[in-house]
Amino acid sequence: MHTLADKPKLAFYWCAGCGGCEESIIDLAERLLSLHEKADIVFWPVALDARHRDVEALKDGEIDAVFINGAIRLDAHAKRVKLLRRKARLVLAHGTCAHMGGVIGLANLHSTRQMLECAYRQVPTLSDPNSPLPGDADKMPPEAPLLPDLLPAVLPLEKIIRVDAVIPGCPPPPETMDGVIEDIVHGHLPEKGTVFAHRKALCHECPLRSSKPEKIEITHFKRLFEIHWDPEVCFLSQGLICLGPVTRGGCKARCLQANMPCRGCFGPTEKVDDFGAGAMALIASMMAGKDESELLETVESIPDPAGLFYRYALAASFLGKGVLS
């Protein structure tokens, strides 16, 4: 553990994010006002009027801690986070996208060309194969600034720079953010490699925990629109896919509290390297068909395994580094 100067300098930055992680800071509410008294927030575009040149003007290592959310989608993101790494003593991956790529990592199922063609030429409100694409060099207006390019694949933050600690969650609970920021402001810096969540799986804090049977056997997985399920019984035991057993706890089971299953935004527990592989192993272990044809039916009852098991973690997977289709 090391300590900070008297009034620490903090920064919050976003790459390919959604603003939800920003809300996890704004949700500190009145405690955000006291943070302003205890720390200098030198860069936080959603709330403060600083420019990139202000960050460039800082000395290397001058920022005590930077919280970076969002995935790395554009070449400009890689450039910005490298700069922030140089300027900051501590880098925290803030939220699921910085941690594992998040839902936008599902883009890695396609080529960047396919992604752009769909959004800028094929959607029903365009339906024009000749529409300009954002990066078309020959159609670029002379007054436009350089447009950042898409990287070939979405990447988690740690694939670009060294990350000192991770705050999982889409987005992380504000209470977790409060705790992490409080500690840093008071000079208690996290050990390298800290993950601000539970070591154990979500099941340990699930309100339905007591109803989870020792052994679960499923012959047909059900879809959420197909049945009325029992809100007091474990989803898996009712044939509905829930990824709680392979997901880190620490969210207070917020989706379960709303009578919905876990989709894994906190990422894998310490025992699992590849979230989707772990999730598939879990689900496969519950399949109860007698023979190959029954098992095949069971497998086919899962709609969209890629999107379900790798919903948040494809970009962090060994499967998700490039183009699959």
Place this chain on the structure above:
Amino acid sequence: MNRRILIDPITRLEGHGKIDIRLDDAGNVASVFFQVPDFKGFEKFCQGRAAEEMPTLTQKICGVCPTAHHIAGVKALDDLFGVTPPKAAQTIRELMHTAFIFEDHLLHFFYLGGPDILVNGAAQDKPCNVFAAVEEVGKAMGDRIIRIRKKVRALNALISGSALYPVCGLPGGVSKPVAQTSRERIVKTTAEALEVAIQVLNFFHEKVEHRQPFKQQHNDPNFSLQTYYMGLVDQKGHVTFYDGKLRVISPAGETFALFPAQAYLQHLKERTAAGTYMKPLYLKKIGWKGYTEGPDSGLYRVGPLARLNVAKGMSTPLAQLEYERLFNAVGEKPAHNTQLYHWARLIEVLYAAERMVALSHCDDLYDSRVRRLPTHSPSEGIGVCEAPRGTLIHHYQTDERAIVQRLNLLVATQNNAGAICLSVEKAARSLIRNGIVTDHLLHQVEMAYRAYDPCLACATH
């Protein structure tokens, strides 16, 4: 061209953007380019996903307005499966959506664009942000706004799982009823929300409306655009956030179109351009005529001021009085000055609070029958709602297994995208003259887009 001014990044909004201004030899503005360097590709990577996951998946477009995506998404699923949710589910959804607009509008007023009109009047060098806004409004008022946002977000967490990302929406209803035991808490929170809304409006009238920079800008033609407007209206033609028909009016205030969201393809079209990832929408029947205003341009606007412009009034009494006050003060309807978005937004805060109070007393809210199972085979569904920043449409096409084959997302800020670019250009041309460029002037240029409360993550989904 001999000088370039780059505002990078633009700030106090959701998402990434930069403004590139080029000056001519005389130091006047030669060109302005508003660039959004951001792209996610939801319309592609949601293909192949299970339809029932759309409300929780597509809402990741925006963590600031997730509830709007969740609502548009779940309404598209109702349409997809041909299922009508029970009254309780409709009431729960409308309450969570209305509560969300209440707190999100206050987020803008206090943390994002609002400080522009709250703080900047007295001292030009003063930082303009939430911390300065608290000083300006006083600690008591500041605390009240911050705390009511927290309470209303907690109310939404209670109903929907999380204020940060709701998860309760399912085709035909919601996943969980609201317990009778929560009634007292919900009624109390909504009553307090109404008290704060009234206070905020009073504060606005006393301290902001007649003061610089708001007074000067909301009368300045350079901050005004003569455009079409679009928004949802209920059967009486009043503002509604949750459901209704889309009304489009001309710059002169005449009805140009009135249609259900299911007919959106006949009325709206997107445009792409090299140099930015943002796709502006425009009125199909008029066509794209460039970044120009007036009745011959297909540019239209959405969001708080547009909603008030297209509506005959508000369905709640206090908001109706404020609605009349705005149009009396401005002396025209539709009102075209962009800075009036700030004022209209606060009127919607009041409407949202009144509506939340009404819904919290509604017995349907606490009924336990919250979901009907679909019986139809899915093929296509369209859902609409008014997001805080304007009209939001989700359109899903699936196979018979309810796997998404194609989707189209028309997101609030896309409707405003053309107007935002034009507003910034107009402000820059009027403010930057003879080579004189100061931080204060550039700040005013930024005020031209902030009044819209743009969400550029949404605009480049």
